[in-house]
Amino acid sequence: MTEIPNSHPRYESLMARERIVKGVKEGLTSLQGMIAQGRGEAFDYLLGERTTPSANAATKAAAAMLLLAKRPAISVNGNVAALVPAGMVELAKTFNAPLEVNLFHRTEERVAKIAALLRSLGAPLVLGERPDQHIPGLEHSRAFATRGGIFDADVVLIPLEDGDRCEALVKMEKKVVAIDLNPLSRTSRMATVTIVDNIARAVPNLVFSAAELSKSRPEYWRSLLREYDNNVILRQTADEILNHLNSQFSQQFSNTQNIFMQREH
Ligand code: PTJ
Numbered sequence: 001m002t003e004i005p006n007s008h009p010r011y012e013s014l015m016a017r018e019r020i021v022k023g024v025k026e027g028l029t030s031l032q033g034m035i036a037q038g039r040g041e042a043f044d045y046l047l048g049e050r051t052t053p054s055a056n057a058a059t060k061a062a063a064a065m066l067l068l069a070k071r072p073a074i075s076v077n078g079n080v081a082a083l084v085p086a087g088m089v090e091l092a093k094t095f096n097a098p099l100e101v102n103l104f105h106r107t108e109e110r111v112a113k114i115a116a117l118l119r120s121l122g123a124p125l126v127l128g129e130r131p132d133q134h135i136p137g138l139e140h141s142r143a144f145a146t147r148g149g150i151f152d153a154d155v156v157l158i159p160l161e162d163g164d165r166c167e168a169l170v171k172m173e174k175k176v177v178a179i180d181l182n183p184l185s186r187t188s189r190m191a192t193v194t195i196v197d198n199i200a201r202a203v204p205n206l207v208f209s210a211a212e213l214s215k216s217r218p219e220y221w222r223s224l225l226r227e228y229d230n231n232v233i234l235r236q237t238a239d240e241i242l243n244h245l246n247s248q249f250s251q252q253f254s255n256t257q258n259i260f261m262q263r264e265h
Contacts, residue, residue, distance in 0.1 A: 013041060013049070016083060016200060023082025027113050030105040033079045036160065043181035044198050047237075048244040051205060054236035055197040061228040062177040062193045063209035064221035065155055069175075072097035073153035076128075077104065080159050080199060081114040087203035089121045091157070094210045100149040101128030104162050106141035137168045158187070159199050166190045179203075183237040194230055196237045 001018045004011055020037045023029030051059075066072050074097050076088055081101075092099050101114045108129075115126045131144035133151040142165060145151035156169055159179040163186025169176050170190050178191035179202045188194040195202045213221055 012200065013044070016041075016198075019082050020079065023078060027110060028117065029078035029082045030103075030110070032105055033077075033082070036079055040160070040181040040198065043183075043196075046241045046245065047181070047196070049198070051197050051201050052237060052240040054233045054240060055195055055202070056205070057228075057236075058193055058195045058230075058233050059197070059202065059205045060209050060213070061224055062157070062195055063206055063213050064224045065175055065177060065193060066095045066097070066157065066206075067210060067213060068218060068221055068225070069095070069097075069153070069155035071153045072155045072157070073150045074099050074157045075102040075150060075159070075161065076100065076114060076118065077102060077160060078110060078114065081117060084199055084203045085117055086121050087199075087207070089118060089123045090207050091203060092123055092125070094207050095157075097153075097157070098125040098127050098149045099123050100146055101126065102144070102150060102165075104142060104165075106144065135165065135168045135172065137171060138165060143168075158191070159202075161187045163187045163190065183234050183241075188234060192230060193228065194234060196234070 001022055004014045004018065008014060017037065020029055020034055024031060024034065072095050074088065074092055076099050080088060088099055099118050101111045103110060111129055115129055118126045127146040127149035131146050133145045133147055134143040135145050142162070150156055153174060155175045155177065157177045158166060158169070161178055161180070166176055166178060166187040167190045170192070175192045176190070177193045177195070178187045179195045179197065179199050180188045181196060181198060182188060183194070183196045188196065197205070
């Protein structure tokens with residue numbers, strides 16, 4: 001990995017790139033995963049590389065939904081395995097959910113490597129190597145799913161997911177929690193709860209929210225979900241992006257004005 005000093009103003013973002021590159025070299029992440037990371041970075045930039053109030057509200061609702069689930073399952077792909085493997089294991093333990101390796105560009109070798117990595121980090125149950133079911137409406141290997149995992153889960157957490165598969169899971173009447181930096185993606189719009197945040201921030205935040213909610217009663221968790229509206233949250237995210245851009249540009253504009261005024265005196 002390239003040495004990145006932690007004083008670098010873009011340290012986190014550059015380290016995430018290094019993790020994705022390492023993931024590709026180690027055979028965990030697809031080449032396409034590098035492009036997906038670039039798209040994510042661009043949206044993160046627009047958000048101001050922070051967890052917004054709307055992302056916090058979605059994270060709390062997601063934690064409530066996963067705590068209330070009877071059979072939760074968590075999907076892991078090549079980007080997720082490169083970026084936050086230990087965090088996914090922590091989530092699995094927090095929500096008592098299996099991790100299922102579920103790849104868009106599936107190769108058996110990559111599935112095996114990701115599963116081995118998750119097991120080495122202490123994951124209690126890893127599925128996906130021997131899928132025994134198909135998600136209706138999807139073609140080829142993207143449809144693979146496992147009984148006891150995603151196939152018969154009532155709530156599925158899908159970080160960095162493709163829109164088709166998200167839609168197919170919703171059609172199976174599952175509740176779907178997505179983590180996706182693009183608030184306009186089909187995944188974001190189709191999911192039951194969308195956390196528009198970088199997975200590197202969203203995963204620890206979700207673990208924290210679950211710990212906080214565990215101090216209250218399930219009735220409170222249910223009330224959070226009754227009040228939750230994903231469309232309202234996505235609208236709020238769009239406003240947060242616009243406000244961030246406006247503040248950046250007005251700052252830039254006043255800096256430029258100051259330079260001109262200084263020159264004139
Ligand atoms: O390992 P595989 O074969 O399953 O492939 C994984 C990728 C991610 C390559 C595959 O699922 C894919 O092509 O996904 P998409 O359609 O590019 O969607 C990925 C979504 O995740 C996009 O909307 C990105 O903006 C978003 N994204 C990328 N990086 C991050 C992210 N969201 C949160 N955190 C990130 N770090």
